Every structure is written in structure tokens, then in C-alpha cells.
Amino acid sequence: MTKRxxxxxxxxxxxxxxxxxxxxxxxxxxxxxxxxxxxxxxxxRAMHGRLPSLLNSLFITTEExxxxxxxxxxxxxxxxxxxxxxxWLRQVLYPYTILLQTVPIVAIAPLxxxxxxxxILSVTIVTFIISLAPIIANTTQGLVSVDENLVHLxxxxxxxxxxxxxxxxxxxxxxxxxxxxxxxxxxxxIGGITGELFAGSTRVGEGGLGYAIIYAxxxxxxxxxxxxxxxxxVLGFSFFFIVMFFEWLALHNWHESSRxxxxx
Amino acid sequence: MVTDNKGAxxxxxxxxxxxxxxxxxxxxxxxxxxxxxxxxVTFLGPSGCGKSTLLKLVSGLSPVxxxxxRVNGMTPENARELVSFIFQDATLLPxxxxxxxxxxxxxxxxxxxxxxxxxxxRMLDLVSLSHVAKRYPRQLSGGMKMRASIARxxxxxxxxxxxxxxxxxxxxxxxxxxxxxxxxxxxxxKWTVLFVTHxxxxxxxxxxxxxxxxxxPGRVAHEIDVNLPWPRTAETRESKAFxxxxxxxxxxxxxxxxx
Numbered sequence: 460m461t462k463r464x465x466x467x468x469x470x471x472x473x474x475x476x477x478x479x480x481x482x483x484x485x486x487x488x489x490x491x492x493x494x495x496x497x498x499x500x501x502x503x504r505a506m507h508g509r510l511p512s513l514l515n516s517l518f519i520t521t522e523e524x525x526x527x528x529x530x531x532x533x534x535x536x537x538x539x540x541x542x543x544x545x546x547w548l549r550q551v552l553y554p555y556t557i558l559l560q561t562v563p564i565v566a567i568a569p570l571x572x573x574x575x576x577x578x579i580l581s582v583t584i585v586t587f588i589i590s591l592a593p594i595i596a597n598t599t600q601g602l603v604s605v606d607e608n609l610v611h612l613x614x615x616x617x618x619x620x621x622x623x624x625x626x627x628x629x630x631x632x633x634x635x636x637x638x639x640x641x642x643x644x645x646x647x648x649i650g651g652i653t654g655e656l657f658a659g660s661t662r663v664g665e666g667g668l669g670y671a672i673i674y675a676x677x678x679x680x681x682x683x684x685x686x687x688x689x690x691x692x693v694l695g696f697s698f699f700f701i702v703m704f705f706e707w708l709a710l711h712n713w714h715e716s717s718r719x720x721x722x723x
Numbered sequence: 724m725v726t727d728n729k730g731a732x733x734x735x736x737x738x739x740x741x742x743x744x745x746x747x748x749x750x751x752x753x754x755x756x757x758x759x760x761x762x763x764v765t766f767l768g769p770s771g772c773g774k775s776t777l778l779k780l781v782s783g784l785s786p787v788x789x790x791x792x793r794v795n796g797m798t799p800e801n802a803r804e805l806v807s808f809i810f811q812d813a814t815l816l817p818x819x820x821x822x823x824x825x826x827x828x829x830x831x832x833x834x835x836x837x838x839x840x841x842x843x844x845r846m847l848d849l850v851s852l853s854h855v856a857k858r859y860p861r862q863l864s865g866g867m868k869m870r871a872s873i874a875r876x877x878x879x880x881x882x883x884x885x886x887x888x889x890x891x892x893x894x895x896x897x898x899x900x901x902x903x904x905x906x907x908x909x910x911x912x913k914w915t916v917l918f919v920t921h922x923x924x925x926x927x928x929x930x931x932x933x934x935x936x937x938x939x940p941g942r943v944a945h946e947i948d949v950n951l952p953w954p955r956t957a958e959t960r961e962s963k964a965f966x967x968x969x970x971x972x973x974x975x976x977x978x979x980x981x982x
Contacts, residue, residue, distance in 0.1 A: 608810045611784050615808050616831045616879075626831070630818045713818045713859045 497682040502689070505682030512671065513683075517690050520667035523579055524651040524698065527586025528643055534587075535594030536636065542595070543602035543628060544620070553599075560592035564650055568657045577658045582667065585654035590643035597639030601632025634714050637706040644698040652691055668694070731759040734883065734915040735781055739790035742776055750776040751941035753790070756934065758915060760882075765918045765926040765933050767972070769980050773941025774919040778885045781917060782808050794883065802883075807876035811888040813868035815860040815875075822847060822856040825875045832879075846874045849908065866897040870904075877908070886918045890925070899957070902928055906955055923976060927968045928955060935972070937979045945975045 479499045485491075486498035493501050506513060538556075542549040568585050575581040605628055613623050655669025668691050675684040735758040742750040751773035758764050766774040779785035780792055783799030794802035815824045822843050823830075829839040847853045850870040860868055869889060876884065890898040902925060909916065920926050926933045930949050937944040949968055951959060959965055 606812075606814065608812065608814045609816070611782075611808065612810070612814055613831070614784060615782060615803055615806065616828045617803060618831050622831055626827075627816070630816070633818070713861060715861065 494679045494681045497685060501682045502685040505680065506686040506689075509683055509686070512665070513686060513690060515665055516668045516671040516687070517694060519579070519665070520648070520651045520655065520669070520691070521694060523582040523654070523667060524586050524647040524694070526579075526583045527588075527650060528590050528640075528647040528698070530583070530587045531590035531594055531643055531647070532640060535591050535639070536598055538595050539598035539602055539632070540624065540629075542599045544624070549599065556592050556595045559588065560596075564589050564653050565657075568654050571654070572658050581658050582651055582654035582669075586647045586650035589650035589653075590647045593642040593646075594636070594639040597635040597642075598632050601635030602628045605631050634710060637702065637710065641699065641702050641706070644702045645695050648691065648695040648698060733757045734760040734762075734795055735917065736793040737777075737780075737790065738793075740777075740780060740787050740792060741789035742773065742780060742785070743788045749940035751780075751936075754941070754943055755790075756943060758917065760915050761913050763909060763916045763918065763929055763931045765920060765930040766936055767920065767923060767926050767933060767976055768936030768941070768944075769938045771941070772936035772938040772979075774936060775887050776941065778808070778887050778917055778919060782806055782885055784808075804879075805882040807879060807881035807884055809872055809876050809884065809886045809889045811891055813860070813865075813872040815868060815871055817860050820857050820859055821852060821863070821871050824860065824871055825878055827875060828879045842878055843874075846878045849877070850874045850904070865893050866901065869893065869901060873901075873905070873908075877912070882914060884914045884916045884918075886916065888919050888921065891921065898922075898925065899960070903955075903957060905929065910954060923972050924960070924969055927951070927965065927972055928960060933972055935975050935979055944979050947972055947975070 483498045483500065486496055486501075497505070542553070564585060567588060568581075571584050571588075572581045575584055602624075609627060610623065613627055618626070651667060652669040652672070655667040656673060659666060659670055659673070668687055672684060672687050675681070675687060735756075737754050737756045740754045741752045744750060754773075754777070766772075766777060768774055776785065780787055781794060781799055783792075783803060792799050795805055799806075815821075816827065819827070825846060826839050826843045829842065844853070844856075847856055850873055852867060852870055852874060855863060855867065860871070863871065872889070890901055893901070906929065916929075918926075918929060927949055928951075933947045933949060934943055935945040935947070936942065947968070951962075951964055951968065
């Protein structure tokens with residue numbers, strides 16, 4: 460690690476500490492009651508006191524969001540491959556993927572719960588729906604935008620359509636696929652929490668972050684509410700970084716976005 | 724016209740070839756041309772004269788509207804195994820290393836792994852790229868990318884090379900070097916070459932015959948037999964004979980541009 464990046468970390472820590480200090484000062488100087496705005500220490504106490512249920516909620520939401528995201532990757536790539544192969548099909552069905560993106564998830568969630576029952580399955584379906592569109596759109600884009608001469612090259616080698624798909628179109632779409640997954644990773648967590656707001660307890664007597672947020676809000680446990688918001692943010696962040704890591708792993712050798720160009 | 728050398732075997736025959744696009748635009752019209760085995764024929768002409776179209780027709784990537792194209796007596800589609808196409812861009816797959824790019828064709832044809840490795844290595848050696856075999860295209864200079872592209876074309880042991888302005892994007896020194904290397908390989912491997920360029924000097928230096936095309940519609944305007952001695956090297960470019968041939972070709976080309 461260089462001296463410079465150490466300095467950056469040091470600065471970030473200082474800024475973070477200052478923000479916490481200002482927060483605590485605002486609470487203490489105005490003598491705000493903790494159900495309006497708890498200070499950072501109150502939040503920390505709430506987090507500590509409810510750690511088992513917090514972690515449990517976090518785990519449930521992670522499960523739902525990850526499951527929905529994984530399903531949307533599998534289905535999204537498959538749909539994109541079909542779209543890339545048949546132009547007419549793409550033209551007919553593409554508007555529906557936009558529909559998928561514009562339909563408000565808060566309107567869909569109660570319907571899904573109505574059909575699939577209140578539980579992990581419903582919430583996973585909601586995250587799947589909300590994550591699907593960016594993956595289809597980006598992957599299709601990557602599969603279709605292949606240099607014409609590269610297609611010609613493959614045709615000169617008498618490559619089969621399947622070879623063109625696997626050796627040319629899919630690798631070409633990899634950067635786009637990761638862009639899609641990165642977008643979907645963030646919103647899958649939002650989808651999960653939104654689903655839980657409606658689904659309530661997804662296991663007997665317990666639920667994910669969304670369920671816990673409703674609970675904390677009803678009980679006026681504002682400190683715990685803050686802790687839950689913090690946990691949800693960390694979850695979204697971790698999803699994003701995990702995807703970034705895999706993206707780096709898959710692309711850093713050859714793709715411009717992952718590393719500055721090294722000229723000969 | 725066919726220069727009837729003794730024992731000349733026609734390799735590529737175009738007879739009354741016409742290509743119209745869907746918007747009714749005529750790319751080339753009524754082109755008849757015979758290229759014999761071992762010839763290096765270069766197409767020169769203004770944009771819109773159908774130089775690149777001719778290569779697409781000979782490779783079968785684009786069907787003719789009228790007339791016939793025969794490659795080694797076969798239809799272009801059936802003759803693809805004999806033909807390698809080299810594009811203006813190096814068209815390397817960015818996610819493959821140089822050696823895996825060069826081996827692409829053999830991989831698609833399910834050639835044995837060992838034979839593939841061996842032939843790729845030999846070909847990389849031939850174009851002096853062995854030291855960058857494991858690198859990715861983005862780490863190479865323009866000239867090296869083009870060398871890799873040539874190696875990829877040659878690894879399948881083609882009889883016929885179709886080259887569509889392969890060196891157009893390179894600086895002049897690199898282009899001259901690659902021209903010399905190409906001729907060295909040409910004299911060893913004896914392909915039949917169709918080459919498209921905008922550079923008169925490049926055309927004269929490389930070719931046994933230069934075909935000048937006129938545009939709208941694309942048609943053959945002039946054919947020049949290049950009578951420079953072989954082997955051609957960097958010194959050839961400084962010779963009087965070379966200068967004269969370039970002057971002659973330039974004059975004819977100018978006439979076509981003014982039409």
C-alpha cells in the first residue's frame with residue numbers, strides 16, 4: 460500500500476469521526492428525545508442489545524435478495540440469448556422488459572404475496588422481478604453489438620451459430636452483463652426490503668430487514684430503526700462490491716474499463 | 724485480360740460479376756477478371772469503386788447479383804477452406820491472448836490440441852510475435868496486432884489471401900516493414916493474393932498486377948503488369964523502375980478520379 464492511499468484512508472476516518480461528532484452534538488445540545496433522533500451511541504446500544512435479531516433479519520434479507528438476483532441473472536441471460544438470436548422476437552417482446560422496469564414494485568409486491576403466500580418465496584420473486592430488466596437490457600445490447608467483421612471472420616471459419624454465440628457473442632457481452640448485474644445488485648436489496656414490508660413475517664415470528672423496520676417503527680424503537688437502516692445500507696454495499704470483485708476477476712485482463720491501458 | 728503465361732492455372736475467375744445492394748445501388752457492374760495461381764493482384768480506385776465488395780464476393784460473404792465467381796473451380800462458399808480473409812482492423816478477440824487468437828480457426832474446426840499449439844507457435848515465430856504470445860491484444864501496438872492477424876490467417880494454410888486495406892491504419896514505416904515481411908512470406912508460401920489499398924506505392928511494391936477500378940458503378944478501368952524484379956526489398960523502393968511504375972499507375976488512377 461502506498462503512502463498516498465494510507466493518507467486517503469486516514470482522511471476518510473477523520474471525516475467519518477467528525478460526522479459522528481456533529482451528530483452527537485446536535486442530539487445533546489438540543490436535548491432531542493431518542494425516539495425523534497437517537498445519537499450514535501444510542502444507535503450502537505440498540506444494535507448491541509438486539510444483535511441476534513438484527514443479524515437474523517440481515518441473514519433472511521440476504522438470502523432473499525441473493526436468490527432473486529441469482530434467478531434474474533440466469534433467466535435474464537437466457538432471455539437475452541433468445542433476443543439476440545431472433546430479431547423479430549426481440550422487437551415484439553422488448554417493450555415488455557421496459558414495462559417490467561417501469562411498473563412500481565410497491566404495486567406488484569401485494570399481488571405476488573397474494574399469489575405465492577407471505578414468505579421467503581414471495582419476497583424472492585419480488586427481488587427477481589425488480590432485478591430482471593437491467594440484466595436483459597444490458598446483456599442483449601452486448602450480444603447484439605458485435606463487430607460485423609468478427610462475424611465475417613467466424614463465417615470464414617465455417618463456425619456454427621452456436622459457436623458464434625459461445626465464442627463470440629457471449630464473451631463480447633460479458634462487460635455489459637456485469638454492468639447489468641451491478642445495477643441489479645443494488646436494487647435487489649431494495650426489492651427484498653420492499654417485499655418484506657408487505658409480506659411481514661416470512662418465518663414464524665421473525666422476518667427480514669423490512670419486517671424488522673415495520674416492527675421498530677411501530678414500537679418507536681428509533682435507535683433500532685437506525686441500526687436496521689445501517690444494516691440495509693451495508694448489505695447493498697456488500698452486494699455491489701462482491702459483483703465488482705467478480706467483474707474485475709473476469710475482465711481485468713482484457714477489458715479497458717478495468718485497468719488503464721498499458722501501451723507497448 | 725488473361726495474361727496467358729505458359730502453365731498458368733486460373734485460381735479466381737470472375738465473369739460478368741454485378742453486385743446490387745437492396746437499395747438498388749450498384750456496387751460493381753460487369754466485372755470479368757481472371758487471377759492465376761501465385762499472382763498478387765492489387766485493387767486501386769476511388770471510394771465507391773467496389774474494391775472491398777469484390778473481396779466479399781470472392782469470399783462468399785456476400786452473394787453476387789449477376790454473373791459467376793469461381794474459386795479454384797468451386798463456388799466461393801465451397802472454397803472457404805482455401806481462403807483466409809484479413810480485414811482492415813486486426814479484428815482480434817480482446818478476451819483471448821495472442822496465441823489463442825491465432826489458434827481460433829483451428830479451435831473452431833476442432834483440430835487436435837497438440838497440432839494446434841505447434842502450428843500456432845511456428846506461425847508466431849514466423850511473424851516475430853513469440854515473445855508476446857501470452858499477452859492480450861490491448862497490450863500490443865498497431866503493427867503487432869496486424870502481425871497477429873496475419874498469423875491467424877496463415878495458420879490455416881490458405882492457398883488464397885484476401886486482404887482488405889490491412890495496413891491502412893499503420894504509420895508509413897511500419898507499413899513498409901510489414902509489406903516487406905508479407906512478400907518474404909509470399910515468396911515462401913506462394914499464395915494467390917487479392918489486396919485492396921489506397922496507396923499506389925504499396926500496390927506497385929507488392930503486386931504482380933495492379934487493377935485500377937472506376938466508380939459508380941465499380942468497373943475495371945486499367946490493368947498494369949508490374950515488372951519489378953524479385954525478391955523485392957527496401958532497396959526496390961529506391962529504384963528508378965519502381966518510381967516509373969508508380970508514376971504510371973498514379974497517372975492512370977488520376978484519370979479515373981476525374982471521371
